């Protein structure tokens with residue numbers, strides 16, 4: 001089990017670290033993760049605003065000695081992230097791919113236990129909500145067949161009313177495809193999906209759930 005108390009500070013502790021714990025418990029010894037949308041700025045306000053997923057997952061996968069892939073169209077952002085991760089000593093287990101995410105997902109033969117989808121957003125110049133929503137829908141359509149039997153998909157920026165905003169098509173596509181929502185965390189605006197049948201029942205049967213899973217159990221049972 002990865003000791004999350006040693007994780008570097010990032011911006012999405014409550015949801016992302018719960019998923020990391022669930023990966024440890026339910027996804028076996030050999031896992032592969034992917035994110036679309038690399039961390040784009042090392043400024044502290046971006047840690048809180050964007051989440052610095054790349055730093056957290058690069059650290060987590062290094063602890064497990066397993067691989068993580070980060071896909072982004074912007075080479076400058078990739079170079080900046082790589083430098084930052086090098087400084088933090090967590091660059092060894094991450095592979096950067098400079099590509100449009102939908103194109104990469106369509107072509108890759110990899111399969112994944114974790115997908116963190118946080119690429120094109122309406123905060124980018126010239127991009128409106130509909131363009132960003134359709135891009136995320138296309139990511140979801142490509143990634144569903146590439147997810148392994150025990151897997152998690154995380155969407156960032158899911159507002160309280162998730163029929164609106166960037167995730168308005170992708171949430172529906174996932175639930176229509178049988179993926180279950182296991183967490184919608186209002187604070188981090190993240191929504192977590194799984195294809196693990198009866199995850200909640202399986203969590204409840206664990207003898208030693210640990211602090212994070214207890215927190216999860218409380219959130220879900222509210």
Ligand SMILES: C[S@@+](CC[C@H](N)C(=O)[O-])C[C@H]1O[C@@H](n2cnc3c(N)ncnc32)[C@H](O)[C@@H]1O
Pocket residue numbers: 035036037038039040046050051052053054071072073074077099100101102118119120121
């Ligand atoms: C919000 S930032 C990602 C933040 C990061 N996940 C974090 O937690 O700090 C969005 C990133 O998506 C990238 N992006 C934009 N369009 C893309 C596309 N079509 N494919 C892949 N990445 C894209 C941008 O270059 C930017 O680096």
